[in-house]
Amino acid sequence: MDKMITVVLVGAGNRANVYSSVSLQHPDKMKVVGIVDPDPIRRELMRERYNVPQENCFDDVSEFVKREKFADAVINGTMDHLHVPTSIPVLEKGYDMLLEKPFAVNEEEMNRLVETARKYGNKVVIGHVLRY
Secondary structure (H helix, E strand, O other): OOOOEEEEEOEEEOHHHHHOOOOHHHOOOEEEEEEEOOOHHHHHHHHHHOOHHOOOOOOOHHHHOOOOHHEEEEEEEEOOHHHHHHHHHHHOOOOEEEEOOOOOOHHHHHHHHHHHHHHOOOOOOEEEEOOO
C-alpha cells in the first residue's frame, strides 16, 4: 500500500506551487500541510489553495522549526540565495527535502548543506527544471 506523503512548502512561489500541485491531482498520494513564506498574500493564497490550517502557516523558517515535526518532507522553492540558509534548519529538524536547483550558490554552502544532510541522515532531492 502506498503511503500518503505530507509536505510543508518553504517558499510559496511558482516552483513550489508547481511541485505541490501534484497533491491536487493525486490527493491520495500527497498533501500540503504547512506553508512558510514571508509574503502574507502569497502565504494566504497557498493556504487557501491547499486547505492548510492557519496554525501551520509561518512567515519565517525559524518559526516553522520551533514546532514539532508534523510532515514527512519539505519542498524548498525559495530564491537561490536562500536555499541553504532555509534548508539547514529544516534538515536539522529531521525533514527530508525536495530542493529547487541550484541547491547552493557557492562551494562553501554546498559543503555545508551536504554535511548537514549526512549528519542528520536526510534525503535531499534536487529539482532540476521541473523534470522530476
